[in-house]
Amino acid sequence: MNPYLAGCLLGSVLLAAMYFSGRGLGASGGVKYAVVSVVGAVAPEHAEKSVYYSSYFNGEKKPLQNWLVFEILGVLAGGFISGAFSGRLKLKIEHSPKISAKKRLLFAFLGGLFFVYGAQLARGCTSGAALSGMAVLSTAGFVTMVAIFGSAYLFAWFFRKNWI
Amino acid sequence: MGPLFILSDAPLWVDLLTAFLIGIAFGFALEQAGFSSSRKLAGMFYGYDTTVLKVFFTAAIFALVGSLFLQYFGLIDLNLVYVNEYYVGAAIVGGIIMGAGFIMGGFCPGTGICAVGIGKIDALFFLFGGFVGAFLFAESFPYIAEFASGYYKGPTKINEWMGISAGLFTLFLIIIAVAMFWLTEKAEKAFPKPEITNEL
Numbered sequence: 001m002n003p004y005l006a007g008c009l010l011g012s013v014l015l016a017a018m019y020f021s022g023r024g025l026g027a028s029g030g031v032k033y034a035v036v037s038v039v040g041a042v043a044p045e046h047a048e049k050s051v052y053y054s055s056y057f058n059g060e061k062k063p064l065q066n067w068l069v070f071e072i073l074g075v076l077a078g079g080f081i082s083g084a085f086s087g088r089l090k091l092k093i094e095h096s097p098k099i100s101a102k103k104r105l106l107f108a109f110l111g112g113l114f115f116v117y118g119a120q121l122a123r124g125c126t127s128g129a130a131l132s133g134m135a136v137l138s139t140a141g142f143v144t145m146v147a148i149f150g151s152a153y154l155f156a157w158f159f160r161k162n163w164i
Numbered sequence: 165m166g167p168l169f170i171l172s173d174a175p176l177w178v179d180l181l182t183a184f185l186i187g188i189a190f191g192f193a194l195e196q197a198g199f200s201s202s203r204k205l206a207g208m209f210y211g212y213d214t215t216v217l218k219v220f221f222t223a224a225i226f227a228l229v230g231s232l233f234l235q236y237f238g239l240i241d242l243n244l245v246y247v248n249e250y251y252v253g254a255a256i257v258g259g260i261i262m263g264a265g266f267i268m269g270g271f272c273p274g275t276g277i278c279a280v281g282i283g284k285i286d287a288l289f290f291l292f293g294g295f296v297g298a299f300l301f302a303e304s305f306p307y308i309a310e311f312a313s314g315y316y317k318g319p320t321k322i323n324e325w326m327g328i329s330a331g332l333f334t335l336f337l338i339i340i341a342v343a344m345f346w347l348t349e350k351a352e353k354a355f356p357k358p359e360i361t362n363e364l
Binding site: 001003004006007008009010011012013014015016017018019020021022023024025026027028030031032034035036039050051052053061065067068070071072073074075076077078079080081082083086088089090091092093094095096104105106107108109110111112113114115116117118119120121122123124125126127128129130131132133134135136137138139140141142143144145146147148149150151152153154155156158159160162163164 | 166167168169170176179180181182183184185186187188189190191192193194195196197198200201202203206207208209210212215218219220221222223224225226227228230231234239240242244245246247248249250251252254255256257258259260261262263264265266267268269270271272273274275276277278279280281282283284285286287289290291292293294295296297298299300301302305306308309312317319320321322323325330333334345357360
């Protein structure tokens with residue numbers, strides 16, 4: 001799809017989230033609620049003692065009864081529908097021919113680890129902090145956006161062999 | 165008037181069903197933009213594919229301008245829409261860590277989940293890493309709590325910080341975005357990597 005058209009489509013989805021639910025889009029938050037929920041089930045004592053986890057268990061709602069959790073389940077389904085629509089459904093490890101599939105999987109894992117750790121600290125990732133933050137003119141959104149892209153450009157040289 | 169479910173006190177299931185439907189549209193838009201491919205996303209940082217910047221800024225400006233118009237016509241109360249809280253140190257350091265994750269993994273959390281949807285196994289590993297990252301953050305939180313919650317400025321708006329109206333700031337943002345679109349179109353022509361972009 002033309003990138004500007006795709007941008008308008010994505011922008012209208014974000015606007016719908018603002019109009020209906022009074023909030024932006026997100027992704028890393030859903031990952032967090034899943035982890036909090038698992039820790040609460042596997043190690044309830046640990047979750048109760050921890051300042052961090054306990055704050056998610058003292059309300060009426062369970063951690064999984066959350067807007068972001070349902071939204072990211074939708075993202076998974078929406079990606080699948082679009083892939084089926086455009087004939088892109090395929091089990092595949094996508095990587096540059098210059099690196100092995102194993103190396104790609106290792107770096108994908110590490111990338112996810114860093115990204116979500118940083119997103120918890122910044123209280124949002126590219127969706128929740130940068131994109132949605134910019135759409136409501138939040139200072140945090142603009143600062144996080146510049147930090148993410150600036151840092152990726154800085155580190156791009158070190159990881160160039162993985163991509164080009 | 166919007167935000168509908170805040171003003172009308174809708175039951176939880178209505179809000180969660182909306183979340184799921186919005187998620188479907190979100191995932192569909194990301195996948196149609198080509199963001200289920202890490203090599204396309206990473207192109208942003210090596211100049212061979214700048215779709216990320218075009219889609220990202222078009223989307224942010226579309227929603228921003230749309231919300232300002234809705235407010236102008238009295239269709240939404242923007243004071244009730246969530247504005248991100250600004251913790252200066254956490255926003256900057258968190259952003260830097262995310263940028264490192266971006267260049268290593270080639271996805272961000274949203275695009276990673278979308279790519280799992282079409283069967284990318286590398287995206288699944290990215291998501292596994294994400295679960296571990298969220299777990300490590302929770303476990304390390306007591307040691308970094310002071311920094312993470314420090315330098316708090318509240319839900320500040322950038323145009324207010326600059327002392328200008330939302331409309332004027334938006335106009336500047338549009339001008340900057342159009343200039344960046346023009347530059348990136350030139351960059352793609354100047355540094356083409358057909359062997360990568362043809363493959364994607």
